[in-house]
Amino acid sequence: MLEALLLCSFILPLLFIFFRPKSDAKLPPRSYPLIGNYHSIYANRHRLIQWTSDAVHNSPTLTAFLRRPFGQNRVITGNPAVVEHILKSNFSTYQKGLNSHNILFDLLGDGIFNVDGDQWKLQRQLSSHVFSTKSLRHFVEHVVDTELNERLLPMLTTAAANDTVVDLQDVLQRFAFDNICKMAFDYDPACLTPSLPHATFAVAFEDAIRISTERFHTITPLIWKIKRVLNIGSEKRLKEAVSEIRQFALKIMNEKKQEVDDTSSIKTVDLLSRFVSSGHTDENFITDIVISYIFAGRDTTSAALTWFFWLLWKNPAVESEIVKEINGKLAADGSVYDEVKEMVYTHASLCESMRLYPPVPVDGKTATVDDVLPDGNVVKKGIIV
Template sequence: MVDLQFSTLLLFSIISPLLFFLLSTLINPCTSTPTKIPSSYPILGSIFAIWKNKERRVQWISDIVTSTPNLTFTLHRPFGYRQIFTANAANVQHILKSHFHNYHKGEVFRRTLRDFLGDGIFNADGENWKFQRQVSSHQFNTKSLKNFVEHVVGVELSDRLVPILKNAAENNNVLDFQDVLQRFAFDNICKIAFGYDPAYLTPSLPDAKFAGVFDNALKRISERFNSNIPFVWKIKRALCIGTERDLKITVQQVREFASEIIREKKQEYSLNESNTNNDLLSRFLSSGHKDEVFVTDIVISFILAGRDTTSAALTWFFWLVSKNPGVENEIIKEIRGNNSEGGPIYDEVKNMVYTHASLCESMRLYPPVPVSTKSAVNDDVLPDGTVVKRGTRISYHPYAMGRVEKVWGADWAEFRPERWLEWEETAGKWSFVGRDSFTYPVFQAGPRICLGKEMAFLQMKRVVAGVLRRFRVVPAVEGMEPVYVSDFTTKMKGGFPVKIEERVDH
């Protein structure tokens, strides 16, 4: 309530009642259609349309972008701020590869997220970004990936996830599968990033302090990032009131918790400099960077990436599979064809072609990160002719790009893994046919392409195999249509309530 009153007073102190009245009488935002480029007005820009669609901003922008001839449009925000949105693959290649040097995170982006992410890899440009990427890349070699999928993911699956699902099946319990998958991913990424097991996915589904404050901090920083009038949050931060006060408290709690683990790791490292731990934190400490603040920034960034992206992808995947029994049957057939008593190990999981295609198809429709934003360093012109002024924010839109009919066909709205496959008659099996990373930038592309792409696929396929071999995941409400929401990643509003049914023939 305080936030609402404060924002309202600020708005009326800047816009005179007369101007607001005149514009309000001339404009009826309810008459605009979702695919119509919103009208823009002096000072206010397209604020009325933005407010109207604030609960579905990703879908709204997608509707507009996919209705334009060049799959690009410019949104006019209040006070002259402009933001370009594009679903044009040629533009994406221009931004992420051929003119990579001209499109950075940008100072506005970094300043907005710095309180939470600091100078971590996802909030960094230039030499700082290069250094973090170089050190982090060693975490994703073949040896590390094998260890991850066979031991870290395998143990979490067999010792925690499967028993929880078995208990739910036996007792006919309803589980929030979105929450369960987030817990699973949180434990996994903490082991990889810290060498620390928070045991967040245990039978009691406990309230883990670190995970709770991390969620709260993420929610508040997302509100700041998506603010339509940025100086409002800046004033609230200066006065330490409302959501900015909450953000300050939760970020401090996250960093204190992370710092405690880092201090323990540094002490362990000082006692044994030949430490052979393979977690990300140990790699950075052994590189000579032992500044606690900087290392904390790095670890927080990787937790954000590793927890929310894979859990979001899997949540939407299991819902789509539950609606498409033919797809589920094909996945089961593949799992059983690869089956070993202990479940698929690295090579077997890696070769799950139909499951891989199903995950790609799910992320086409519901990419974990639906929008990604850069800032132009200098004036430029995109391949489709769009003029970009220095400092302009430009966002490529994976959610919209998965809905472009010219690329995916008239059946783009269907969940059809076969669009990623070719049948090899001589071999009698499917082969995967990928799309270039600029047409399908779910894992970004160019120099910033996601280092953890292969790790994410291995983790997801291991989970899919481990779950669907033994269980059916059934929405608790028949015909459930989740409400799509997006902060930094896509989620189902209110979670994904399911019932678990054990397969009798597993």
């Protein structure tokens, strides 16, 4: 009700009555006073990724300008030279920015995906040790191998034998969740067990991500901020979900602190152990780290794998080639870490799958100074790219 009243105050319903938004609106979208392209944004809210991709492809420079209400303009680009300019060559110029930090703070806090500068550098430096070749090899040969052979494959084998329908995305989310928790925290949540236990954490995580993302799409931040102050609607659910998530993260942190104190019980030097051992004992800081890495490792991996297997199902000839390559490369001792490097066709298939269905299709940055992009487009300070 509150959101409807706020929209009324901006006269949006009248505009919708007169212009009747359609999801097949032509590109580039038409811009109106005050609301900019919001007419088209709203009409395509169920397919924003495809719609913005179309806008980029219809631009000669592969860079498009999106005019949001009240001057909240955006630059959207798929130009490889521009992407490199933003994410690599001028990394310090384009930061996550205050807008993104505020929107995601309730969920991610000051975790690595929601900070810039020294905070980001510190977390990245400590994280890099976990993603070294030696650590990844140990992860693949022990953690992933165990999760595959003792949980995932037996479950799928049983389902196939009994002709049982399974929700593959749910199964792969559980698989990814167990893996990232083991790798980053040396903690086994055991979500991928035959009973497929109902995890309140997983539901809370889904809700928190969805509501946090919806904040980006509101006509003005004032809407979700008022709802948060009044603790109503989606913001009330976000608060409840974040509370559940932080309780879970706090449980992991406390167990890790106890383990670090008793050095004889430490089995592996995981990510969380490094943070705790480095002297960072602030509960909020540590829980932010736990949540950020679950956020990074759960949905990205499961989304990539779900689309990959769906595409294999649609392309049986490709599936046959992959199976042929795998059977030809596996070592006699069953070790696959080195052999997968030689699986060129399988690697290419995974890359193509992620090109068609990117696990992370959008990455937003904020310009800290005026800049000129490699394609000649001008970006003003404070603009989100």
